[in-house]
Amino acid sequence: MLQLPDVIVASDLEVRVGSRTLVQFSGDHLRVQPGDRIGLVGRNGAGKTTTMRILSGETKPYGGKIISSGSVGYLPQDSREGRIDITARDRVLSARGLDQIQSSMDRQQEIMETSSDPHKVERAIAKYSRLEERYHTLGGYEAASEAARICDSLGLPARILDQTLDTLSGGQRRRVELAQILFAATEGTGKSATTLLLDEPTNHLDADSVSWLQEFLGKHDGGLVMISHDVELLASVCNKVWYLDAVRGEVDVYNMSWQKxxxxxxxxxxxxxxxxxxxxxxxxxxxxxxxxxxxxxxxxxxxxxxxxxxxxxxxSTDEVRRADKVAHITFPEPAPCGKTPLQATGLTKMYGSLEVFAGVDLAIDKGSRVVVLGFNGAGKTTLLKLLAGVERTDGEGGIVTGHGLRIGYFAQEHDTIDPAATVWENTVAACPDAGAQDLRGLLGAFMFSGDQLQQPAGTLSGGEKTRLALAALVSSRANVLLLDEPTNNLDPVSREQVLQALRTYTGAVVLVTHDAGAVTALNPERVIVLPDGVEDLWSDEYMEIVELA
Missing domain, CATH: 1.10.287 (Helix Hairpins)
Structure with a gap:
């Protein structure tokens, strides 16, 4: 039987963050070959995201080496694209260089139509012909249609593709990045030897998009390494598992399906x-x-x-794996406040000529529990940013702060965390009135201690950033929590901790989430549906929107 070539081989791998050793693996048994669909699993902080960065070539290992051949498509947990003044369509097409070719063709077309110089027109015709031939070689117009199909399957309809990236929500931008990687991987044939490295690919996807992604990955011919807390996705796609044991700092390789x-x-x-x-x-x-x-x-x-x-x-006996440490996640004891600590009137947001929403009114009473719903791009995250004072409303609307208002804001993209500052520096900045000993105890409860306190926040995994941002809320004594996808990137145990915190918190909450479990834990009284800004009493009929939005 012909042996398929290794695409990625990790030899004598050692992964460290600061002075902490996360992973040590002797030999070269960590291989990613065509047909491998590997689930990279382990608790938050075990080193999954760091290991993925190393496999992608974005980060160098502390020890050992990575040998990689062939093309690699890497979706980081926190996508940070370059230019944001280009359209979503051009971003996806850039995977094969089609955006630049199309732009050059448009310039030559303009010269042919407007120039009165016959020599310029002749040169433009010749150049246009060469560009068009190259465009067809790369799939051309069929590829553009294929890109549009992938985008639509990921919840990005044609109207979104014509918008520039700076007008899109964080969830939409991430789906554009995923679409670009999957478009590059198909290479116009539907088959590809590209190795896909996907870190939490289902974040921001609705149920239909997750189902489509499962089917796509199940048919992918190249290698796949995937980090996900979506157990159903792992069960349906993976034929191998790499388990990062946070206690022993080792990788256990299982050449079998998820259930096995x-x-x-x-x-x-x-x-x-x-x-x-x-x-x-x-x-x-x-x-x-x-x-x-x-x-x-x-x-x-x-x-x-x-x-x-x-x-x-x-x-002489094998060490029994000790139970993984669990973060003791709680929300703050809310400070006293008036009957209506936060009120918004006529909130409007525009991106250029594009209206996201307009005239949204919202009163947050003491202890109230509100869910914000709407399709991706309807402005849910933007509304929370306006309520938090991170962005300003367009038009004459505004925020009215009531007696004793204290806002605690959890940003979906971890915008409240300074990636260049350490864990300790971020916590001190968020809780300036707290004593050093209290902060150490707080961080310890959220599983940050020792050398981790001096670790740059930008090197943390998505789950660790979530825990750090939640820790900052605890000392705030906030009486109004604005929570944007607070369960993203968390392992099942940590997620349950957040759900329990939602159940027991006595202050007011405004929640944006795709997690039906989070809504159930909140037990909301009211719902705001964007972009129309319709306010209604909560009923279970709205749960379908939560799961599909």
């Missing part, structure tokens, strides 16, 4: 516990016997040997 991996890991853990328990039982008996012998001076040497045997017996 879960079964194998459960069996392995049961074996470890059984063998460890037997060893500890025998060691305890040896230690008890050694204690009796040790009481006699003449038997001291024998007792010492017996104790050594007991220690060796326990050390």
């Amino acid at each position: 991996y879960l079964d194998a890991r459960a069996t392995d853990e049961a074996r470890r516990r059984r063998e460890r328990a037997n060893a500890e039982k025998k060691a305890a008996a040896l230690a008890k016997q050694a204690a009796k012998l040790g009481a006699k001076a003449t038997k001291a040497a024998a007792a010492k040997q017996m104790l050594a045997r007991a220690e060796k017996l326990v050390a």
Whole structure:
């Protein structure tokens, strides 16, 4: 049988952040080959995102080397595209260079139509012909249609593709980046040897788009490494699993499907516990016997040997994985406030001539619980930014602050975090009135301690950034929380912590989320539907919009 070539090989890989060793893996068994669909899993902070950056070539490993051949499509967790003055369509087409060719063709077309110089027209015709031939070679007009189909499948209709990136929401921009990578991977044939490295690809996708992505990835011929907390996606797509063990700092490789991996890991853990328990039982008996012998001076040497045997017996068994640490996520005890701490009247947002929404009125009463709904791009994130004072409304509307208002704002794109500052510096900036000891205790509850406090925030994973941003809210004593996708990038245990915090928080909450579980935990009283700004009492009929938006 012909052996397919390795596309990415990691040899003697060692991953560190600061002085922390996240991953050590001897040998060259971490391989990504065509047909491999690998789920990269582990708790938040285990090193998944850092490892993905290394595989993509964006970051160098602390030790070992990465050998890569062929094309790679990398979707980082926090996409930061370059130019934002180009259209979404051109951004996607740029994957094959079609945007530049189309632009050059348009310039030559303009010369042919407007120039009175026959020599210029002749040169333009010749250049246009060469460009058009190149355009057809790369798929040409069929490729543009294919790009549009991919975009539509990811919830980006034609009207969005004609907008510039700076007019799109964060979720729309991320879907444009995903569309660009998938468009590049198809190469006009529907098949490709491109290796896809996708970090949380379902963030900001609705249910239909997730279903389409599952089908696309399941048929992809090239290699795939994917980080996702979407268990259904992992189960439907992956045929291999790399588990990053945060306790041992190692990678366990499972060449099997997701369900078989879960079964194998459960069996392995049961074996470890059984063998460890037997060893500890025998060691305890040896230690008890050694204690009796040790009481006699003449038997001291024998007792010492017996104790050594007991220690060796326990050390020879595989270490039982300790339960992963869990962040103790809570929301602040709200400061006293008046009946209506926050009120908005006539909020309007424009991007150039494009109206996102207009004339939105909203009163946030003490302890009220409000969900903001609408399709992607309807302005949900923008509304929260206006309420938080991060952006200003267009027109005559505005924000009225009530007695005692304290706002706590959680930004979907972690805009409240300074990536160049350390974890500690970000926390001090967010909580200037708190003492150093209180802040250390707070960060410890959110699983930040030791050298991690001096780690630049920009090097944190998405889940770690989420925990850091949530930690900053706790000392704020906010009585109005503005939460934009607070469960994104969190592992299941941490997500449940956030849901519990939502259930028990007594202040007011304005929530934007695709997570139906978060809405259920909030138990909302009211809903604002954008872009029309319609306000209504909550009913379960709105849950369908949450899941599909």
